[in-house]
Amino acid sequence: MASRMDRAQAVVAIGELFREHGYHGTSYGQITAATGLGKGSLYNHFPNGKEDMTRAVLAHVHGWFEDNVFGVLASKTDPMEAVDQMFVQVDDYFRSGRRLCLLGAFSLYDVRTAFDAEIVSYFSRWVETLAGCLKRGGLSAKESKVQAMACMVDIQGGLLMAHAFDDAAIFTSSLARSAKTLRAAMGDRVPA
Incomplete structure (x- = not known):
């Protein structure tokens, strides 16, 4: 698991996951593994889930x-x-x-x-x-x-x-x- 990232670092990591796996092919498990953030932290940074993540990316x-x-x-x-x-x-x-x-x-x-x-x-x-x-x-x-x-x-x-x-x-x-x-x-x- 990656070390825990701040929001800006997470945005970059999530962007690379989207590049590699596509929007629908990127799972929350992959996102948590790449960012070191649990689902609660992800929803804290991105309240609307993958849609907010995508807009940030x-x-x-x-x-x-x-x-x-x-x-x-x-x-x-x-x-x-x-x-x-x-x-x-x-x-x-x-x-x-x-x-x-x-x-x-x-x-x-x-x-x-x-x-x-x-x-x-x-x-x-x-x-x-x-x-x-x-x-x-x-x-x-x-x-x-x-x-x-x-x-x-x-x-x-x-x-x-x-x-x-x-x-x-x-x-x-x-x-x-x-x-x-x-x-x-x-x-x-x-x-x-």
């Missing part, structure tokens, strides 16, 4: 991306530098393709309807901030949106295929191709 993931990806894309002056940093952070977060995107996985499960707002918010924020960065890089509003959505398809599709084929190189190759595409799209259009 999704908020944690969204917060990490806000700090490390979305915020960088929105605030960095140099759009190419921001895009490059996004790819570094994404590769790190998804452990070079060995870690599934929890929100992507949830969007495929029957739990989607319960957490639709969180899932849509996460992906919309990513597409919007990336498109804004690409627009600062000289692309038209329409092209920025198209390129941002294509990048999301590369990232999420790369993760899914890497997991399906148990080959993380699929993800790293997809990231590299997407980075090259975005850099070429901005090319000489980056304002001086």
Whole structure:
């Protein structure tokens, strides 16, 4: 049994269980074993059970991306530098393709309807901030949106295929191709 975790640590551990076993496949026994928290402590931290746990996990993931990806894309002056940093952070977060995107996985499960707002918010924020960065890089509003959505398809599709084929190189190759595409799209259009 794991040593007893505080709520923040438990949220991270529960998120990893959801990644590994899915929402419905994760049992309270697995959660108590991973967190060191008994059912009473879990309900103290998460009064509505797995639903509260899931909302906390999704908020944690969204917060990490806000700090490390979305915020960088929105605030960095140099759009190419921001895009490059996004790819570094994404590769790190998804452990070079060995870690599934929890929100992507949830969007495929029957739990989607319960957490639709969180899932849509996460992906919309990513597409919007990336498109804004690409627009600062000289692309038209329409092209920025198209390129941002294509990048999301590369990232999420790369993760899914890497997991399906148990080959993380699929993800790293997809990231590299997407980075090259975005850099070429901005090319000489980056304002001086």
